[in-house]
Amino acid sequence: MMLEGFDEDTGRNIGPQEQATRRIVKDLEESHPEYDPIRDGLCQAMLSLAANIDSQNRSGREISRNMAQYIDALWKIRDMYPAEVVADDDVEAAWSGGAGDAD
16 A cells, blocks of 8 residues: 555656657557557556666666667557558649649
C-alpha cells in the first residue's frame, strides 16, 4: 500500500531517455486513443529500456544493445502509425498542373 500522494516513481531518478519516452507514449495515446495491445506492449518495452539506458548511462556502462532494441521498437511504432505527409500549395499546384511558377 502506498501513501497518498506517492506513486511507484516517487523518489526515483527519471532520466532524459525515460522522460523523452514518456512524452512519446503520451503523444501516441493522445493521437491514437483506440486500444492496441501491440502498441501498448512496445511502449512498455520502450519505457523499461529507457529506464535501463538512463541507469546504465549514470553508472558509465555500455548501452548499445539496449539502445538498439529501443530504436527498433521506436521504428516498429513509427511503421504502425506513419506520419501523414502533406504537400504545400506550390507542390500541389505543380503536381496538379495548376497555375504557378515552378522555377
